[in-house]
Amino acid sequence: MTIDTQTAVTGSRPAATGDDRLTGRAKLVLFVLCAAQFMVALDFSVLNVALPVLGEDLGLSRSALQWAVTAFALPSGGFLLLFGRVADLYGRKRMFLTGLALFGSASLLATLAWDPASFLAGRALQGLGAAVIVPTGMSLLTTTFPEGPLRDKALGISGTLLSLGFTVGMLLGGVLTDTLGWRSTMGLLALAAAVVLVLAPGLLPESRTPERPRLDVPGAVTVTGGLLALIYSLSTAAQRGFGGADVRITLAAGLALLVAFVVAESKSPAPLVxxxxxxxxxxxxxxxxxxxxxxxxxxxxxxxxxxxxxxxxxxxxxxxxxxxxxxxxxxxxxxxxxxxxxxxxxxxxxxxxxxxxxxxxxxxxxxxxxxxxxxxxxxxxxxxxxxxxxxxxxxxxxxxxxxxxxxxxxxxxxxxxxxxxxxxxxxxxxxxxxxxxxxxxxxxxxxxxxxxxxxxxxxxxxxxxxxxxxx
CATH class of the missing domain: 1.20.1250.20 (MFS general substrate transporter like domains)
Structure with a gap:
């Protein structure tokens, strides 16, 4: 994800007062952006304490429990750079709202999961939605709030809430799992996404880079494919060893794609990295x-x-x-x-x-x-x-x-x-x-x-x- 400090903002910014205090509208914009980032941070931790109960309910073996976390983390990390650049091209607000809708729908699927496959599919789609929300939310924050004390204040609040999101997730996960069951942890995320999705359209300005940079397709394909293949191969090898053909093939493919990514970035006029x-x-x-x-x-x-x-x-x-x-x-x-x-x-x-x-x-x-x-x-x-x-x-x-x-x-x-x-x-x-x-x-x-x-x-x-x- 590339945050361009020279981006043009389409639409009105929530202006600061003369002494760089946040206006009422600016506070609402900051609330929406921070709430989305807080929600994603929550998702990284809210399920952790529920894993043993979840595994018993859905029939996930102890060795397979890590996929409840990995299924979310793989797409959220693998697609981050790609969606950050897509948002630069086609509008950050539009992509932000798309990510929220996907994240909320996926959370609902995980809440209603009837077997391990449906649950892991929901988690993977949550991760895909997070890969859209994280870079677009940060870009909207830095382009909405002008550089200086106002942006520093906004980034400070955002960073604090990101840290608290992980901790609050652990606490909420324990309380919700003991009282309402593990499904309530995913239901909470679906509800949070719905609330932010209702508030965001009327508050957030649209923004994109004025020069409309080209999408680095070779870079996006190679880094995303390389990360996914490499993590899959190493995760599988940790469970079954390196003897399987799928492990060896995906490991070799992952390394080759990451090398190809470095080559592609060295030649790209608008590289992802x-x-x-x-x-x-x-x-x-x-x-x-x-x-x-x-x-x-x-x-x-x-x-x-x-x-x-x-x-x-x-x-x-x-x-x-x-x-x-x-x-x-x-x-x-x-x-x-x-x-x-x-x-x-x-x-x-x-x-x-x-x-x-x-x-x-x-x-x-x-x-x-x-x-x-x-x-x-x-x-x-x-x-x-x-x-x-x-x-x-x-x-x-x-x-x-x-x-x-x-x-x-x-x-x-x-x-x-x-x-x-x-x-x-x-x-x-x-x-x-x-x-x-x-x-x-x-x-x-x-x-x-x-x-x-x-x-x-x-x-x-x-x-x-x-x-x-x-x-």
Missing amino acids: SLPMLRRRTVAWGNIGGLVTFSTMSTVVFVLTLYLQETLHLSSFRTGLVFGVQGAASVLAGSYAPRVIGRFGARRTLVGSLFGQGALTGALLAVGSGSGALVATVAVSLASMFHLGAIISYGLTVTSGVPDEEQGLATGLVTTTQQVGLTIGIPLLGVLATTGASLFDGVRTVLAIDALIVVSAAVLVGLGLRGRSRG
């Missing part, structure tokens, strides 16, 4: 740090959900409370992160946060098969504080020193890294917890690998950014 931008050390290493923190923390949440419910036999509600404490820690971290970054710089904060997240993830190895809820609560809460520090600092690292005319490209890469990170973590690591003879041993294995990856990334990112000016 700017290769010169990726050659900047801050952009490359910053995004690597972001990719690692998103993918590994989502894996931790997935495997701990299974551990708390299936090993410690906590209810969905109590499991939600564990992650509610994590959410409170995230809010606390969000209030202090700007001060830490102001003192030490974004790059040093990124490296330090990765080390902290890795160390606390390693501390989770202290949990036992007979007890450990308290250890899990404290460790995951502290790890989430470092996780949020890494999220904030990696975005600032990526965009620091980038010329104004290229800020849109840099911001687009930040968003893409977030979505791809959420996509790859659970299928590549989380599945290891569900395919062994013992869930408890599988969880410990995943946590050990997860911690090693984060600490290794901290070392590499630190070396990659070494010698750069503080920022």
